[in-house]
Amino acid sequence: MSKQVPIAEGLFTWPAARPALLASRCKHCGVASFPAAESCMACSGQDVAIEELPGRGTLWTWTIQQFMPKTPYKSNETAQTFRPYGVGYVELPGGVRVEGRLTENDPQKLHIGMPMEVVFEPYRTEDNGDEVISFFFKPVN
């Protein structure tokens, strides 16, 4: 039977009633890292705690990927069905700026500083029927 699986373990809580991105926060210097890491890139400390990042933030910068990337890109698209997609960094207050795909791909509808929220949606379907879930940032209306 097909099921929903996260694109990577430890990237976000899944399954969860309210899924969230997961970061590690250094107990020594207080800096957060995404994805969660075993040591701190800021101070080299190895004492870290996993925490959920806030679900809302602001768009720090963005672009639109207009052509289909080569491997390691892995979606269900073909050259014919590829649709350009947005990519951006979203500043999550108190956490980090996380890079993610955007649900919006119209450059007219994206601007630096706009409010965004993280959503978790099916990204591709595997050969065995499993739906792979990934995270995206969506403009907040």
Add this chain to the structure above:
Amino acid sequence: MDVAIVGIGIHPFGRTPSRTGLQQGAYAARLALQDAGIEWRDIQFAFGGSASAGSADALVNELGLTGIPFINVANGCATGGSSLISAFNAIKSGEYDIGMVTGFDKHDRGAFNADPKELGIGEWYGEVGMMMTTQFFAMKIQKYMHDYAISTDSLVKVSEKAFINGAKNPNAWRREPISAEEIANSTMVNNPLTKFMFCSPAEGGVAMVLCRADHATRYTDTPVYLKAATMKSRRFGSFEVFAPSQALVQVDGPTVDASKAAFEMAGVGPRDMHVMQLQDTEVGAEIMHMAENGFCEHGEQEALIQAGATHIGGSMPVNTDGGCLANGEPIGASGLRQVYENVLQLRGQAGEHQVPGNPKLAYTHVYGAPGISAVTILQR
């Protein structure tokens, strides 16, 4: 011990189906030896690099098996810079009198497809389509245009200049000027950057002979001295390519760090430079690197570019050989191409792309994944 460059060689950049990358490297090496008036057997050591065209030390099969230490260097876009620093230090230490640095490459068409695993990033990052250097450069200039009021027209003008300069350089890949209109209206790749605003992977080779400065006039009447060669990696908080996240507090990137270290080493400042080659993976990079290397304040690029200051006859000529935009980017050779161009400029041998006024000091800068930068300062 000071270090001099006494021989230079280049294989034309672009596409050469008839020669392997290694053969292009050997071609450049032979020209460098000829330029210095020496034989391969006179070379005491070599550093070299190639990302996609085999091991650089396989060059000995082409040039001759003389038993010298030939060390392979693999440092992404800073491969050439790293080879040069290694040779610089080998001679400065007094261990060797004369050696060679070389870089060559031959890449497939289209954007590089980097592997996240090699950089310690999860496979998901590539699977969702974020393992793309082009996206980073687009997002960095997008933010920069927003913060410092750089216009889209200035992006176009940087590209237009690159192809004007490339047309004057017999070793460049793209040797036809492209109109501003065609650049602006070419296919959008990663907003705000269009196809003609990006460089492409390509082929080419560069080699140079370095020796201790007090021996330089044995080999040439026009020695060029390597006053500084520095390389830095990213510090925590800098905004870099292939970063799934970045810190809330931003710090200066490796370009700023490598640049400051180079000026300190050479005992000169940005205003003293007469010609500069700055990493132009795309047009935004050239614009941002002008300020990051200390040649202007952030935001001043708009007025400088609109006034034509970065053209060959301008007050601060940038990428006089057409840069990566007109030459393409064979990773192993790209940084050394910049140094080759500056040696020509300082010797007064750059022909149609020669900067007027007998330039005396010249600057090179490379930047690449995953956040590294190398700088050189040359003086005649």
